[in-house]
Amino acid sequence: MTEQSPVDLDRAEKLQGLGCRRKRVEDARFTQGKGNYVDDMKLKGMLFGDFVRSPYAHARVKSIDAEAAKALPGVVAVLTADDLRPLNLHWMPTLAGDKQMVLADGKVLYQGQEVAFVIAENRYIAADAVDLVEVEYEALPVVTDPFKALADDAPVLREDIADQKEGAHGPRRHPNHIFTWEQGDKAATEAVLAGAEVVAEEMIYYHRTHPCPLETCGCVASMDKVNGKLTLWGTFQAPHAVRTVASLISGIAEHNIRVVSPDIGGGFGNKVGVYPGYICAVVASIVTGVPVKWVEDRMDNLMTTAFARDYWMQGKIAATKDGRITGLWCHVTADHGGFDACADPTKFPAGFFNICTGSYDIPTAWLAVDGVYTNKAPGGVAYRCSFRVTEASYFIERMVDILAIKLGMDPVELRLKNFIRKDQFPYQSALGWEYDSGDYHTAMEKALAAVDYAGLRREQAERLDAFKRGETRKLIGIGVSFFTEIVGAGPVKNCDILGLGMFDSCEIRIHPTGSAIARLGTISQGQGHATTFAQILASEIGIPADAITVEEGDTDTAPYGLGTYGSRSTPVAGAATAMAGRKIRAKAQMIAAYLLEVHDDDIEWDIDRFVVKGAPERFKTMTEIAFAAYNQAIPGLEPGLEAVSYYDPPNMTYPFGAYVCVMEIDVDTGETEIRRFYALDDCGTRINPMIIEGQVHGGLTEALAIAMGQEIAYDENGNVMTATLMDFFMPTAVETPTWETDHTVTPSPHHPIGAKGVGESPNVGGVSAFSNAVNDAFRPFGLTHAQMPHDHWRIWRTAQQLGLHG
Amino acid sequence: MDKLHVKLQVNGKPVEALVEPRLLLIHFLREELGLTGPHIGCETSHCGACTVDIGGRSVKSCTVFTAQANGAEITTIEGIEGADGGLHALQEMFREHHGLQCGFCTPGMITRAWRLLEENPDPSEAEIRQGMAGNLCRCTGYQNIVKAIRAAADARQAQQEAAE
Numbered sequence: 007m008t009e010q011s012p013v014d015l016d017r018a019e020k021l022q023g024l025g026c027r028r029k030r031v032e033d034a035r036f037t038q039g040k041g042n043y044v045d046d047m048k049l050k051g052m053l054f055g056d057f058v059r060s061p062y063a064h065a066r067v068k069s070i071d072a073e074a075a076k077a078l079p080g081v082v083a084v085l086t087a088d089d090l091r092p093l094n095l096h097w098m099p100t101l102a103g104d105k106q107m108v109l110a111d112g113k114v115l116y117q118g119q120e121v122a123f124v125i126a127e128n129r130y131i132a133a134d135a136v137d138l139v140e141v142e143y144e145a146l147p148v149v150t151d152p153f154k155a156l157a158d159d160a161p162v163l164r165e166d167i168a169d170q171k172e173g174a175h176g177p178r179r180h181p182n183h184i185f186t187w188e189q190g191d192k193a194a195t196e197a198v199l200a201g202a203e204v205v206a207e208e209m210i211y212y213h214r215t216h217p218c219p220l221e222t223c224g225c226v227a228s229m230d231k232v233n234g235k236l237t238l239w240g241t242f243q244a245p246h247a248v249r250t251v252a253s254l255i256s257g258i259a260e261h262n263i264r265v266v267s268p269d270i271g272g273g274f275g276n277k278v279g280v281y282p283g284y285i286c287a288v289v290a291s292i293v294t295g296v297p298v299k300w301v302e303d304r305m306d307n308l309m310t311t312a313f314a315r316d317y318w319m320q321g322k323i324a325a326t327k328d329g330r331i332t333g334l335w336c337h338v339t340a341d342h343g344g345f346d347a348c349a350d351p352t353k354f355p356a357g358f359f360n361i362c363t364g365s366y367d368i369p370t371a372w373l374a375v376d377g378v379y380t381n382k383a384p385g386g387v388a389y390r391c392s393f394r395v396t397e398a399s400y401f402i403e404r405m406v407d408i409l410a411i412k413l414g415m416d417p418v419e420l421r422l423k424n425f426i427r428k429d430q431f432p433y434q435s436a437l438g439w440e441y442d443s444g445d446y447h448t449a450m451e452k453a454l455a456a457v458d459y460a461g462l463r464r465e466q467a468e469r470l471d472a473f474k475r476g477e478t479r480k481l482i483g484i485g486v487s488f489f490t491e492i493v494g495a496g497p498v499k500n501c502d503i504l505g506l507g508m509f510d511s512c513e514i515r516i517h518p519t520g521s522a523i524a525r526l527g528t529i530s531q532g533q534g535h536a537t538t539f540a541q542i543l544a545s546e547i548g549i550p551a552d553a554i555t556v557e558e559g560d561t562d563t564a565p566y567g568l569g570t571y572g573s574r575s576t577p578v579a580g581a582a583t584a585m586a587g588r589k590i591r592a593k594a595q596m597i598a599a600y601l602l603e604v605h606d607d608d609i610e611w612d613i614d615r616f617v618v619k620g621a622p623e624r625f626k627t628m629t630e631i632a633f634a635a636y637n638q639a640i641p642g643l644e645p646g647l648e649a650v651s652y653y654d655p656p657n658m659t660y661p662f663g664a665y666v667c668v669m670e671i672d673v674d675t676g677e678t679e680i681r682r683f684y685a686l687d688d689c690g691t692r693i694n695p696m697i698i699e700g701q702v703h704g705g706l707t708e709a710l711a712i713a714m715g716q717e718i719a720y721d722e723n724g725n726v727m728t729a730t731l732m733d734f735f736m737p738t739a740v741e742t743p744t745w746e747t748d749h750t751v752t753p754s755p756h757h758p759i760g761a762k763g764v765g766e767s768p769n770v771g772g773v774s775a776f777s778n779a780v781n782d783a784f785r786p787f788g789l790t791h792a793q794m795p796h797d798h799w800r801i802w803r804t805a806q807q808l809g810l811h812g
Numbered sequence: 813m814d815k816l817h818v819k820l821q822v823n824g825k826p827v828e829a830l831v832e833p834r835l836l837l838i839h840f841l842r843e844e845l846g847l848t849g850p851h852i853g854c855e856t857s858h859c860g861a862c863t864v865d866i867g868g869r870s871v872k873s874c875t876v877f878t879a880q881a882n883g884a885e886i887t888t889i890e891g892i893e894g895a896d897g898g899l900h901a902l903q904e905m906f907r908e909h910h911g912l913q914c915g916f917c918t919p920g921m922i923t924r925a926w927r928l929l930e931e932n933p934d935p936s937e938a939e940i941r942q943g944m945a946g947n948l949c950r951c952t953g954y955q956n957i958v959k960a961i962r963a964a965a966d967a968r969q970a971q972q973e974a975a976e
């Protein structure tokens with residue numbers, strides 16, 4: 007690299023490109039209350055839709071009487087499955103190759119299921135009308151336990167496919183069984199286990215929870231009968247995919263559908279799927295001829311749209327006496343609820359759970375996942391995680407701690423001993439992935455030094471002694487987690503959703519005066535794309551980020567892309583942005599050479615201009631080049647300066663990190679206090695450190711919630727016990743500690759700018775760190791594993807069971 | 813249902829309307845007055861996205877009937893601005909310290925923080941956290957919100973000292 011003069015540095019700084027803490031361009035609008043979220047929309051004549059929902063978790067629907075509702079002034083229509091059947095819209099395909107009822111077709115499979123759709127002049131009348139719809143149910147036996155659902159005498163949930171022996175992902179062995187997905191070498195793994203010096207075994211449950219963005223899901227559908235065009239505004243994390251799906255299931259030609267994602271109030275996976283509300287709003291607009299809005303309330307949201315996790319993970323881990331891991335065995339019973347509506351790439355019915363060998367060089371492994379229907383809501387989305395990576399990471403990070411107990415080793419020592427070494431990358435894992443890059447030892451050691459790990463352990467031991475002497479009732483737990491994520495789905499050769507390859511896109515137009523607009527196939531839900539994608543481009547094309555508008559979310563204007571979830575925006579659309587920028591630069595080089603009257607090869611790129619090699623005083627800036635592109639006839643070149651790139655990533659990216667949590671636990675009350683939380687993330691090249699840190703703070707807070715109490719709980723009758731924010735734990739500013747962030751940088755070798763993505767890492771790594779801390783505190787008293795969530799009551803009960811209450 | 817006549821001040825402007833007795837203030841503000849800054853995150857007074865200021869107190873407008881606000885002075889995020897009509901110090905500092913991501917909680921947060929700084933112009937970190945506990949954020953983890961509010965308190969103090 008040549009040294010830069012102060013003048014160069016100044017020019018580079020003005021661009022606000024890669025690596026700078028650029029302030030967000032979104033914020034002036036949001037801080038003034040000028041955001042434009044879907045519920046803010048008000049169109050002429052707009053009606054409001056609301057659902058009649060099932061109070062039962064499993065019941066036959068004997069009859070629906072909507073006469074009284076229809077008679078209420080202000081009610082326009084009431085739709086039931088019978089109204090949707092002629093359009094073939096009473097069922098819809100799910101992202102997982104299953105189908106789902108849009109409105110109850112003869113029976114209901116979970117509490118809160120959509121039974122009828124009321125359309126009225128406003129939300130108050132709609133709510134009144136919902137109460138007036140009389141539905142006669144015949145209650146059926148309920149199964150909320152996936153193991154019981156597979157019993158011989160279990161009630162059959164999905165009568166529509168009861169006899170189908172073959173599902174979307176292979177053979178089904180029981181009417182409530184969805185699929186078995188197997189990876190790795192079973193015989194070899196079992197042989198390793200049989201001959202192992204040490205084997206640790208545990209059933210690890212990652213409970214059902216919910217992404218619960220602050221804005222619920224909703225849409226406005228508007229069918230213009232005159233020109234035949236349907237516009238659908240909504241909280242969509244994947245607007246282009248929604249357009250294609252809408253076209254396929256409605257029969258409306260795709261060019262006649264425009265899908266727009268306006269500002270989105272957080273997604274975290276909740277807004278990836280297609281919900282009955284969207285279909286009903288569209289049908290309602292077609293039927294009534296006016297726009298129809300549907301926005302769910304919080305209870306609808308928690309009860310029906312997109313739960314996450316609910317994985318029962320049986321694990322066995324084999325090692326030598328001195329702590330070399332030799333094999334990993336895992337069987338998952340996955341509770342999918344009433345329909346399989348997981349949002350995973352088609353060929354991965356359990357997502358990327360086969361990343362469950364984690365950061366360790368484990369030579370032999372086997373994994374099988376059985377998907378099961380129960381009387382719970384459908385979903386199984388990646389709640390701030392990439393397709394079941396959080397579950398996988400939790401599994402291995404608990405298994406390693408449990409193995410450490412069995413070996414009598416320190417959990418960090420065990421990790422250091424088994425990490426994939428820097429020189430092993432690209433690394434082929436036993437369950438089929440090629441890790442792109444990593445330097446785990448450096449990251450772990452940096453973290454240990456930062457928190458003074460040895461000192462912490464000493465303090466913990468002293469506290470334990472004091473506890474045993476009866477001088478304190480508080481224990482210290484130290485939770486360490488080291489995660490490897492797999493994000494940026496993904497290569498079209500093995501990643502698609504409903505047949506749509508998981509590439510992404512960016513289109514750039516340079517304006518004559520040297521500013522630009524870039525449009526992408528993704529959609530921000532708070533990640534700050536308008537800020538960071540402009541930074542990528544500024545560094546690529548030498549136009550200041552402030553002079554670049556970034557637009558997303560309107561399928562009529564943006565290039566096709568698969569959207570924003572699974573930390574794929576930076577790895578995929580970010581790469582497309584860099585590549586499109588490079589196309590712009592390639593043409594700019596030809597223009598500059600022409601203007602400077604030299605050969606293309608005689609000039610080189612320098613921050614924001616092309617310079618004649620060896621004659622730095624002769625140059626053309628990007629602004630000059632842009633103008634020339636529009637006002638000069640350049641032989642052999644088309645006018646204009648535009649480019650589009652559709653980027654098909656060659657591999658996933660593998661961000662990683664080392665997290666340490668220090669927790670105080672009161673054994674008498676079960677109360678916990680996070681005394682310190684240190685998070686080191688390596689997400690490759692860092693585009694905007696301010697935004698990265700913000701993502702880490704937010705993700706850790708979500709992880710804290712999940713680990714320490716946030717759950718969607720059901721009673722045995724299938725009633726949702728946690729359907730309001732009263733019962734569903736969301737930490738406030740008081741429960742949330744101050745987070746310490748740190749980083750190392752190991753660029754991805756295959757990404758154009760080396761970036762890996764970060765949005766989900768803190769959730770993936772955080773949950774294990776909290777849970778490991780709780781378990782670690784009780785390790786001296788013989789605890790091997792306590793299930794999450796670690797709310798006060800459960801911690802108290804653990805202490806009670808260990809005899810700590812005297 | 814007989815409608816009720818209400819008269820109130822919203823962001824300094826007089827407002828008169830006939831409303832259904834059951835009409836919630838948040839719906840009146842958003843749907844009748846077009847003030848869509850305050851948002852709806854739960855309708856059960858847990859999240860604070862709907863926070864507005866009524867007569868000098870932070871109130872969750874999803875659990876107030878419009879009729880109950882009869883005669884009141886209401887400030888929403890739309891009524892909070894800097895002396896020059898530009899961004900208020902809080903708005904400026906939320907931007908400066910990355911105190912928002914999706915922006916959905918932000919109007920409620922800033923409206924609450926605005927009152928908090930009136931109640932306590934020099935709050936400690938713990939006081940800020942306690943004072944903001946009625947407002948949930950799913951994105952930021954609060955850390956930068958706390959920072960932004962503290963920075964706005966400093967900016968306010970500096971302004972006042974300069975004015976003295």
Ligand code: FES
Pocket residue numbers: 851852853854855856857858859860861862863872873874875
């Ligand atoms: S909407 Fe009012 S507190 Fe949540």
Ligand code: FES
Pocket residue numbers: 220271272532911912913914915916917918948949950951952
């Ligand atoms: S910024 Fe998204 S909820 Fe606070």
